[in-house]
Amino acid sequence: MAELVQTKFEHKRLPKTQILKRAVAIFVGAVLMAVGLEIFLVPNNVIDGGIVGISIMLSHLTGIGLGIFIFILNIPFFYLGYKQIGKTFAISTLFGIAVLSIFTSLFHPVPAFTDDILLATVFGGMVLGIGVGLVIRYGGALDGTEILAILITKKTPFSVGEIIMLFNVFILGAAGFVFSWDRAMYSILAYVIAFKSIDVVVEGLEESRSAWIISDSYQEIGDAILSRLGRGVTYIEGEGAFSGNSKKVIFCVITRLEEAKLKDIVAGYDEKAFLALADISEVRGGRFKKKDIH
Numbered sequence: 001m002a003e004l005v006q007t008k009f010e011h012k013r014l015p016k017t018q019i020l021k022r023a024v025a026i027f028v029g030a031v032l033m034a035v036g037l038e039i040f041l042v043p044n045n046v047i048d049g050g051i052v053g054i055s056i057m058l059s060h061l062t063g064i065g066l067g068i069f070i071f072i073l074n075i076p077f078f079y080l081g082y083k084q085i086g087k088t089f090a091i092s093t094l095f096g097i098a099v100l101s102i103f104t105s106l107f108h109p110v111p112a113f114t115d116d117i118l119l120a121t122v123f124g125g126m127v128l129g130i131g132v133g134l135v136i137r138y139g140g141a142l143d144g145t146e147i148l149a150i151l152i153t154k155k156t157p158f159s160v161g162e163i164i165m166l167f168n169v170f171i172l173g174a175a176g177f178v179f180s181w182d183r184a185m186y187s188i189l190a191y192v193i194a195f196k197s198i199d200v201v202v203e204g205l206e207e208s209r210s211a212w213i214i215s216d217s218y219q220e221i222g223d224a225i226l227s228r229l230g231r232g233v234t235y236i237e238g239e240g241a242f243s244g245n246s247k248k249v250i251f252c253v254i255t256r257l258e259e260a261k262l263k264d265i266v267a268g269y270d271e272k273a274f275l276a277l278a279d280i281s282e283v284r285g286g287r288f289k290k291k292d293i294h
Contacts, residue, residue, distance in 0.1 A: 025137070213274065
């Protein structure tokens with residue numbers, strides 16, 4: 001009789017320091033979003049997108065607290081996230097939404113920082129975006145439409161960003177009927193500012209780029225990158241599919257600010273060199289930090 005061998009895979013738990021770091025980041029992010037909403041946007045009848053935007057309009061129409069709507073409307077999406085994405089993501093999301101709901105209620109009696117609609121829109125969008133970006137960076141979400149978009153994109157040809165944008169076109173447009181059309185336009189402006197702020201927080205102020213360089217002068221180019229940019233390089237063995245000739249491929253990671261200098265280095269040694277650049281969302285480990293250049 002053949003024996004059935006079961007292999008058990010142990011789920012490696014995150015260190016307590018990492019869990020604490022994640023919890024603090026999500027807490028701070030949710031509080032910042034509450035500040036952006038209740039101290040800047042909501043008092044000036046400017047809304048955010050997604051479930052939060054729907055909650056703001058329902059709160060305005062019914063007089064019921066914003067935090068209550070945010071929590072209740074997100075419960076079905078929390079359940080979907082737990083079933084389809086994972087326990088860690090769901091717990092992080094539930095924690096963030098709970099903190100957001102509590103602090104929007106606590107901040108509600110606080111007067112707005114400014115009555116200037118443009119200032120409120122700009123700064124509200126920035127603060128809100130920074131808060132959401134922090135939560136996303138540490139593995140959570142503060143709005144059910146993000147979870148729904150992740151699930152829909154698995155069965156459709158549309159990206160998560162495109163699906164969220166489609167939802168928000170209808171939600172932000174509805175603000176024109178609930179408030180006024182100028183407030184709907186300010187809401188769109190706040191959403192765009194928040195969207196860009198999220199990118200800065202998630203990707204960092206200095207976005208990283210990977211560079212792939214193929215040239216017969218690979219040694220000189222690699223040495224120049226090391227000495228002039230202070231960046232480590234890796235030589236990879238390659239072979240041309242058409243010619244069959246062996247090639248050395250240079251791989252390195254730089255920041256967007258160093259892109260122009262890298263192009264100058266490559267062109268200075270080989271104007272016909274192949275150079276490919278691509279965005280990188282995150283860099284960990286290795287020796288990415290710059291070496292001192294003397």
